[in-house]
Amino acid sequence: MSLPSTMQALQLSNYSGLDALILTETPMPQPGHNDVLVKILATTANPSDLHFMKGEYGFTKPLPVVPGFEGCGLVVAAGEGAESLQGQRVACFAAQDKDGTWAEYMVTGANNCFPLQDHVTDEQGTTMLVNPFTAIALLNLAQEAGAKAVVQTAAAGQVGRMVQRLCNDRAISCVNIVRREEQVTLLKGDGAPYVLNSSEDGFFDTLRQTCRELKVSYAFDAVGGRMTGMLLEAIRRGGTVNVYGVLSGKPASLNGGQLIFGDKTVTGFWLSRWFARQERSTALDVSNQVQELLDDTLQSAIQGYYTLATALDGLRTYEDNMTAGKVIIQPAVTTG
């Protein structure tokens, strides 16, 4: 296949967020040793992308840079050592030292690619790595710690809804914390039995009482700030709060007495580190397990479809209402 010498890409010129994103023509990247060139069929945005564009993520990249951590596409060229992926449709992560998925093409490491089963659509493919893997990994950690009941924040987001459905499958009780009444309705509609609204008077008392009754010993926190301390206080003696997101943008505040006298732990989770610790065969096994569950348990809500030219509208729409679902950017589509 002959490839063009340039491509369209959304490029970030500085770390000031969406305002610094422009659609531009850039040279076609070339795959090196163990790399592949992926023609992006669909890509999406997560809170991590929004944090990254503001310089608030775990790392930055030299500017200008193409953001976008996950996507789905066709491997159209492969470097030495990555030939087995040539021609395959894959879900893919961006490499930490290269441009990302918000472009017509992306070069990434072969190990960042997961071959897709035929029944998986492109939009499912682009939402199957970051959130489903995180939901599974978090719940596995809680179960390995012996938890029979968990509590989670940001529960109306996609990770939260996946965690609740996985809890249903695994007969684990899950206390869901949201911040708006519409989110309570949404989760109750999903069949979630325990949904608490953190904006309501008396929330903390209700949280403590519910966690006591259900014997909750593990918390997943994506919010930070005061919430981390409230979770720490609400869970059982010896329990764990796992901080995996900082949506509030605020440092966690907590009562050290809970750590000292309550024998409780605060820890963190980062999917990149989790991947780095897995054998490739384990990651592929989880990928296959995830693909079987994309129609139900690990489904992502989608709120709209965009091209590279209209992507900025889509990203602003997502930033304004994350609960409504992911936006899908289709770089190969040029109209509509």
Ligand SMILES: NC(=O)c1ccc[n+]([C@@H]2O[C@H](COP(=O)([O-])OP(=O)(O)OC[C@H]3O[C@@H](n4cnc5c(N)ncnc54)[C@H](OP(=O)(O)O)[C@@H]3O)[C@@H](O)[C@H]2O)c1
């Ligand atoms: N550590 C990791 O490796 C890892 C991996 C995957 C995801 N994550 C984290 O998981 C979290 C959820 O991701 P997602 O893709 O599921 O998100 P999402 O689908 O975009 O939804 C985000 C949810 O969080 C809510 N929210 C936003 N800001 C909030 C705040 N300050 N306080 C309370 N709720 C807030 C949103 O509600 P509104 O609609 O009201 O804004 C929405 O329901 C994020 O923090 C993300 O960074 C971490």
